[in-house]
Amino acid sequence: MSDQKIDGGKRTWIIASGCAGAVGAGFVAVPFVRSFEPSERARAAGAAVEADISALMPGEKMTVAWRGKPVWVVRRTPAQLAELPKLDKELADPNSERTNFSTTPPYAQNDWRSIKPEYLVVVGICSHLGCSPGDKFTTGPQPSLPDDWEGGFLCPCHGSTFDMSGRVFKDKPAPDNLEVPPHMYLSDSRLLIGEDKKA
Numbered sequence: 001m002s003d004q005k006i007d008g009g010k011r012t013w014i015i016a017s018g019c020a021g022a023v024g025a026g027f028v029a030v031p032f033v034r035s036f037e038p039s040e041r042a043r044a045a046g047a048a049v050e051a052d053i054s055a056l057m058p059g060e061k062m063t064v065a066w067r068g069k070p071v072w073v074v075r076r077t078p079a080q081l082a083e084l085p086k087l088d089k090e091l092a093d094p095n096s097e098r099t100n101f102s103t104t105p106p107y108a109q110n111d112w113r114s115i116k117p118e119y120l121v122v123v124g125i126c127s128h129l130g131c132s133p134g135d136k137f138t139t140g141p142q143p144s145l146p147d148d149w150e151g152g153f154l155c156p157c158h159g160s161t162f163d164m165s166g167r168v169f170k171d172k173p174a175p176d177n178l179e180v181p182p183h184m185y186l187s188d189s190r191l192l193i194g195e196d197k198k199a
């Protein structure tokens with residue numbers, strides 16, 4: 001019976017952290033984590049934020065606030081990853097060389113635009129006029145998207161489309177890919193957003 005209670009609590013924690021963007025606070029851990037959180041002023045000024053990605057399942061996305069911006073962490077499936085190298089000819093900047101909106105860190109200048117292929121880390125703000133693109137992870141024909149859609153993001157404001165690496169497709173209003181923020185892994189399940197140099 002006590003096992004059931006523990007499982008129930010764990011399940012609640014996973015759901016809560018997944019929905020809230022998992023900034024790393026479980027019910028039990030709150031007092032401990034709080035003492036290490038940056039102040040609101042430091043956070044606004046750009047302090048790095050830590051994210052617990054252990055509850056993120058393949059095909060899911062979580063959002064973490066950093067410098068007042070939404071940072072998306074997407075755990076891509078093997079099928080989503082397999083499509084990325086095939087899209088280069090359809091993309092405006094497949095190798096993330098442009099710098100007119102943001103500069104992609106060297107460790108993300110690859111097809112998956114990330115350190116670990118499985119995990120995409122991007123700022124969820126369109127490089128056109130700053131709208132927030134929506135998730136379009138389902139493949140195939142659907143409104144406002146091409147029939148051969150392989151999953152990605154659609155900006156509802158003026159129709160820019162991005163692949164599962166946040167790379168913008170050709171001939172769209174958005175001039176650049178989604179921004180990859182500086183980031184690094186503290187462990188397999190802990191991501192630091194806003195800093196990419198080891199202390």
Ligand code: FES
Nearest residue numbers: 126128129155158
């Ligand atoms: S703001 Fe995204 S397409 Fe215009």
